[in-house]
Amino acid sequence: MATTTTANGIAAVRRMSLGQGRWVWALVVVLALLPIIGGKTGLISNYGFLQLSLMIVYAIAVLGLNILTGFNGQISLGHGAFFAVGAYTSAVLIDQANWPFWATLPLAAIMCFVVGYLFGLPALRLEGHYLALATFALAVAVPQILKYRHFEWFTHGVQGINIFKPDPPFGLPLSGDQWMYLVVLAVAVLMFWIARNLLDSRTGRAMMAIRDHSMAAGTMGINVAHYKTVVFGISALYTGVAGALHAIIFEFVAPDSFRFELSIAILVGAVVGGIASLPGAVIGGVFVQVIEKYADALTKKITTAVHLPIDLEPWTIYGIALIVLMYTMPMGIAGGLAVLWRRLKRS
Amino acid sequence: MTQSTRRLLLAGTGALALALVASPVSAQKKYDEGATDTEIKIGNTNPYSGNASAYGTIGKAIDAYFKMVNEQGGINGRKINFITYDDGYAPPKTVEMVRKLVEEDKVLFVFQTLGTPPNTAIQKYLNGKKVPQLFVATGASKWGHYKENPWTMGFQPDYVTESIIYAKHILANVKDPKIGVLMQNDDYGKDYFNGFKQGLGKDADKLIVQLATYEVTDPTVDSQMIQLKNSGANVFFNITTPKFAAQAIKKAAEIGWKPAHYINNVSASIGAVMKPAGYENAQDIITAYYVKDPTDAQFQNDKDVVEWKAFMQKYYPTGNLIDSSNAYAYAVSSLLHVVLKQCGDDLTRENVMKQAANIKNVQLPMVLEGIKANTSPTDFYPIQSVRLARFKGEKWDLFGEIISNESSTQ
Numbered sequence: 001m002a003t004t005t006t007a008n009g010i011a012a013v014r015r016m017s018l019g020q021g022r023w024v025w026a027l028v029v030v031l032a033l034l035p036i037i038g039g040k041t042g043l044i045s046n047y048g049f050l051q052l053s054l055m056i057v058y059a060i061a062v063l064g065l066n067i068l069t070g071f072n073g074q075i076s077l078g079h080g081a082f083f084a085v086g087a088y089t090s091a092v093l094i095d096q097a098n099w100p101f102w103a104t105l106p107l108a109a110i111m112c113f114v115v116g117y118l119f120g121l122p123a124l125r126l127e128g129h130y131l132a133l134a135t136f137a138l139a140v141a142v143p144q145i146l147k148y149r150h151f152e153w154f155t156h157g158v159q160g161i162n163i164f165k166p167d168p169p170f171g172l173p174l175s176g177d178q179w180m181y182l183v184v185l186a187v188a189v190l191m192f193w194i195a196r197n198l199l200d201s202r203t204g205r206a207m208m209a210i211r212d213h214s215m216a217a218g219t220m221g222i223n224v225a226h227y228k229t230v231v232f233g234i235s236a237l238y239t240g241v242a243g244a245l246h247a248i249i250f251e252f253v254a255p256d257s258f259r260f261e262l263s264i265a266i267l268v269g270a271v272v273g274g275i276a277s278l279p280g281a282v283i284g285g286v287f288v289q290v291i292e293k294y295a296d297a298l299t300k301k302i303t304t305a306v307h308l309p310i311d312l313e314p315w316t317i318y319g320i321a322l323i324v325l326m327y328t329m330p331m332g333i334a335g336g337l338a339v340l341w342r343r344l345k346r347s
Numbered sequence: 348m349t350q351s352t353r354r355l356l357l358a359g360t361g362a363l364a365l366a367l368v369a370s371p372v373s374a375q376k377k378y379d380e381g382a383t384d385t386e387i388k389i390g391n392t393n394p395y396s397g398n399a400s401a402y403g404t405i406g407k408a409i410d411a412y413f414k415m416v417n418e419q420g421g422i423n424g425r426k427i428n429f430i431t432y433d434d435g436y437a438p439p440k441t442v443e444m445v446r447k448l449v450e451e452d453k454v455l456f457v458f459q460t461l462g463t464p465p466n467t468a469i470q471k472y473l474n475g476k477k478v479p480q481l482f483v484a485t486g487a488s489k490w491g492h493y494k495e496n497p498w499t500m501g502f503q504p505d506y507v508t509e510s511i512i513y514a515k516h517i518l519a520n521v522k523d524p525k526i527g528v529l530m531q532n533d534d535y536g537k538d539y540f541n542g543f544k545q546g547l548g549k550d551a552d553k554l555i556v557q558l559a560t561y562e563v564t565d566p567t568v569d570s571q572m573i574q575l576k577n578s579g580a581n582v583f584f585n586i587t588t589p590k591f592a593a594q595a596i597k598k599a600a601e602i603g604w605k606p607a608h609y610i611n612n613v614s615a616s617i618g619a620v621m622k623p624a625g626y627e628n629a630q631d632i633i634t635a636y637y638v639k640d641p642t643d644a645q646f647q648n649d650k651d652v653v654e655w656k657a658f659m660q661k662y663y664p665t666g667n668l669i670d671s672s673n674a675y676a677y678a679v680s681s682l683l684h685v686v687l688k689q690c691g692d693d694l695t696r697e698n699v700m701k702q703a704a705n706i707k708n709v710q711l712p713m714v715l716e717g718i719k720a721n722t723s724p725t726d727f728y729p730i731q732s733v734r735l736a737r738f739k740g741e742k743w744d745l746f747g748e749i750i751s752n753e754s755s756t757q
Binding site for chain 1: 475
């Protein structure tokens with residue numbers, strides 16, 4: 001039953017995204033023009049652009065997890081680890097070897113693919129909950145590994161690595177934050193485009209067949225083990241690229257940036273946005289950034305506004321929002337919107 | 348030209364001349380972002396949540412201090428707008444919050460950002476932007492490196508100096524010392540440790556028989572303490588933050604380990620460390636002391652402490668009167684008060700930094716008598732003196748002279 005509803009949801013989302021491809025491109029153009037519209041008029045500060053960039057970065061990370069969980073049925077609680085590997089690859093190359101930032105992106109991608117692939121090999125024996133636990137262990141271990149004494153010469157231990165944001169090239173009249181926002185946006189568009197084509201191909205259909213019934217998929221001649229490990233690698237690659245971009249726009253990495261809460265945040269983003277949905281990944285990315293940064297402030301505001309007699313914990317609003325969302329939109333925001341759209345059309 | 352026009356012209360010229368004379372006066376009012384005729388905006392981050400949240404009271408006490416200042420008319424007629432955010436002692440969060448402070452809230456400077464890792468994370472950014480990072484709440488020795496980081500300044504006696512003082516005291520007073528060290532594994536811990544080794548001299552590696560470390564995210568230091576006891580050490584240098592300091596003192600008593608115990612000033616608080624650890628377990632511990640502990644019996648009738656208590660009751664009534672962090676906050680806020688007064692109407696970032704480096708013999712409230720704040724363009728360490736103290740009964744017994752630092756020149 002659950003599978004059918006998800007399948008319906010996916011079909012709806014796909015209809016929506018295919019039918020409205022033009023709208024997607026229009027949205028991208030508007031986003032690309034933001035530095036000119038918002039930046040020049042002063043509507044959006046540099047800090048605002050940093051926030052937007054972070055949303056896009058998390059959207060890529062959520063997409064990575066979505067490919068694994070939503071389209072291939074493997075659960076991961078440890079994607080923060082791949083995010084960290086990507087971020088550190090980029091930061092160390094810039095810091096130690098003086099690489100230009102753009103050159104570190106492909107390397108971070110390859111690095112994360114390899115790490116993800118290798119982790120996927122033993123993980124093949126693990127199903128469902130056991131895989132979730134193994135990946136969770138990875139997420140908990142990575143910050144400690146980054147602090148490891150003998151790695152300190154390049155990780156700088158708990159202190160982390162400071163890097164400088166690149167200036168816009170060719171004397172473009174943009175601030176560093178605006179320029180990086182455009183870079184992040186371009187990378188994101190490319191990554192989403194590749195993901196869409198991948199999922200729409202034979203490979204994509206094989207991935208989904210494994211998710212829906214791996215034994216049946218095997219009988220039909222799909223090499224389940226091979227697909228599962230490669231998908232793990234691709235998923236890690238996406239999240240790693242997001243991590244690398246995060247390091248560059250944030251100009252700083254430290255083990256504490258990648259605590260296991262990050263892995264949970266990515267998972268929550270994927271589920272809230274809409275599992276197995278590309279627009280859902282974007283919504284999830286926005287959700288991760290907004291809720292992370294503003295749940296605390298919002299809780300405080302509400303406490304003072306209604307004069308609550310008790311002190312609400314910072315994460316109260318977050319919890320309530322999550323419960324309400326899961327009950328009202330079990331297929332995530334993207335799925336919920338798709339259902340809503342269909343109903344509106346019918347009436 | 349009629350009489351009246353001529354008079355008008357004359358008056359006009361007169362006014363113009365006056366204006367010319369007057370203009371240098373108004374030109375002296377210089378502002379950078381964050382300062383106006385009526386307001387000075389100051390940014391801050393503190394750990395109000397998370398593992399190090401015990402320190403969060405410092406941010407609240409500073410806020411209370413400026414509430415008091417504003418009620419008394421502000422500084423040179425300007426109100427202080429103190430904006431403080433929670434960073435949970437997590438460097439990435441500090442980076443984001445400080446960027447928000449500088450770019451969105453447009454503060455004139457940041458003040459008393461807390462913790463060595465958080466301050467390290469924002470130092471490059473603030474120096475790149477030429478925004479002062481004043482009187483940071485950490486004693487790492489690197490905050491005084493005025494050549495590399497001309498926009499950063501420390502406040503308290505730096506850790507290197509402090510541990511050199513302990514090392515010298517150990518060498519002079521303990522026969523055949525075998526030293527065990529418990530260290531928080533970050534820049535703060537290492538700074539102390541390196542200073543300590545420097546103070547012990549070339550035999551340091553022989554004298555230190557065991558180094559045990561912990562992460563700030565660890566739940567306890569029990570296993571480290573057992574390890575230290577088993578090493579056979581007869582001296583214990585305790586480089587820990589308050590929660591772990593209390594744990595260590597308690598555990599040492601539990602396992603019956605009685606070394607000569609030196610604790611870093613970071614955890615000298617009676618209310619936050621000695622009391623929870625148990626007074627009977629904390630006897631004879633030695634520390635370096637510069638801020639008056641309000642719970643210390645010897646200061647009960649001290650003028651500073653009486654005034655401070657009145658301040659706490661009026662402006663920060665929920666604040667803990669036995670937490671010396673609140674006394675520390677009061678002292679460091681008064682130093683900023685002095686600097687901003689000195690700035691006059693020239694509230695540019697450059698002048699703020701210039702005045703911060705121009706503090707001459709200031710006796711701050713809640714700082715031990717005789718320990719004065721001093722800075723110069725080549726001295727970015729405001730307080731550099733301490734007195735040693737030994738824990739007796741329920742208070743610190745000061746002994747010896749005021750010891751000043753000679754080490755941390757660049």
